[in-house]
Amino acid sequence: MRRIADWLQHSLAANERRHSRKILRFTNPGDYRSFLEEWVRRLPGIDSPTPVRALGLIQALACPIPEGDSPPSPGDRIICEEDEKVAIAGLPKGEITSDKGIPWGVRRIKAPEAWSRTTGHRIRVGVIDTGVDFQHPDLAHSLERGINLLQRSMLPQDDNGHGTHIAGTIAAANQYYGMMGVAPRASVHPIKAFDNNGTAYVSDIVLGIDWCVRNHIDVVNMSFGMRTRSKSLLNAVAGAYRSGVLIVASSGNDGRKEEIDYPARYHQSVAVGAINRQGRIAAFTNRSPLIDIYAPGERISSAWIRGKHRIMSGTSMATSHVTGAVALLLSYRPGLSPAQIKAILKQSAKPLKYGKAPRLAGELDISRMLHIAERDY
Incomplete structure (x- = not known):
């Protein structure tokens, strides 16, 4: 050499x-x-x-x-x-909101009904994104240090907002003065790979996945995508899968039919599309038979930088609902493999009532998910 x-x-x-x-x-x-x-x-x-x-x-x-x-x-x-460059999968920023309590998406997937049985306790969730707002009161009990891949000596502080929004949906825990996420007792480990413009490189993502594997993260949220196939990114996703680390990824927001973004397109990840309040597939969602599950992704209220809350839409938001659900599942049934988790999500999905979704993919329903896990696993 x-x-x-x-x-x-x-x-x-x-x-x-x-x-x-x-x-x-x-x-x-x-x-x-x-x-x-x-x-x-x-x-x-x-x-x-x-x-x-x-x-x-x-x-x-x-x-x-x-x-x-x-x-x-x-x-x-x-x-x-x-x-290659990679971009976070959120649509243009929505409005700041004063909404409090449990957002509609968290209710829609029936997370509150599960909290008497599982809250995500002891589950380590990696969020490869723009970082998080470490001062946000909704996340005070959820955050671990994580890593800043752009400036190793600094905390992965969010200078964009996207990562804070994702972390809030996954694990916020401030019901009376802020909001609640899907898995309020899960631990979020932010991995800052994206800059303030929401841009990263494949190598940054690979380093983030590598960090998650070495630090025994249970599930990784990847609310971003790219249209071109990267063998390096595939190898990293596959390596995580073999190591027992499941990656949940967004299908993308271009409204394309029969084609979704990478890394959601790799079969080792869970590919997520977005629905709206009516249970219809959101118009912006990329869709194809490769989507594994749909979750709320339109006008989602969650945490934002500087202690605020913002309404956002995108398959990014749908992905964070699924990641939170996986945290609940793993806390309820520790030791499930990525293949088993993916199978449970697909088996328990509620059939979509509207639209032209592929028959194989349905809507996330945590009550059904826990029932399948308890019955068959």
Whole structure:
């Protein structure tokens, strides 16, 4: 791997050429380990801080490479892939609200009826997003430190609002003065991978999933999507699935028929579409037979930065309802595998009364979900 390290060191020093973000995946685990050993040996002799990041979960590197350049690799031992941009899956921001108590979506999925049996206690929920508002009173009892992948020395503080909204729906616990989420005693671990504009790169997402696996997170909310397929992201999602970590992902908000976003499109994740108050599929939802379940996603009130509450719409909001439901399920039936959780969600889904949803997908119903889990698992 010395030749690869020579090439990469030279590429990083090529300031006269325009660089683009790439992911280099090693197809042989031994090659990956050998490269890292060689690279660590060189670090003391490299003048400036290196932008090379190791993506251990998928045996890859994320780094800037001069355009048109490629690693000198024999055969297919190293695969070079664009480090694509990813966007959070929320529609334009709605209005600030003074709503309090239990939002309509939390009621619709019958979460309150389950709280006498399960509240999500001891379940660790990863939220890969824009961070959270650590000062929000609705989240005071729900938040753990998490990680800021953009600035490692800082808390994953939300500078956008999207991540706080997602965390509120999952696990807010302030019924009398604020709002209640689906699983009010679950622990939310925010992973800040997205900047204040709601943009991240695939490598940031992979690092976030890697962190969740290493820190024994039970379920991960990924309220974002991309239209292009990334093998690196697939490998990370599949790696989490094999490790017992379920990923819940949004189908996207482009109103497309027969096509949904990645990573929801990967069969190892739970793909979520949105419904409105009437139980109809929301017009903005991407839909296809690959959707596993629908949940409330239109005009959802939840926590917002600076201690406020805001109404938002999008498959992001639907996804957070499903993630909260999974936290309730895992607290009620610990030890369920990702495959079992996905099967329970699909088996217990309530048939949609309206629209043209694929017959395989229905609406999230927590009472039915717990009944199926108790009866069959």
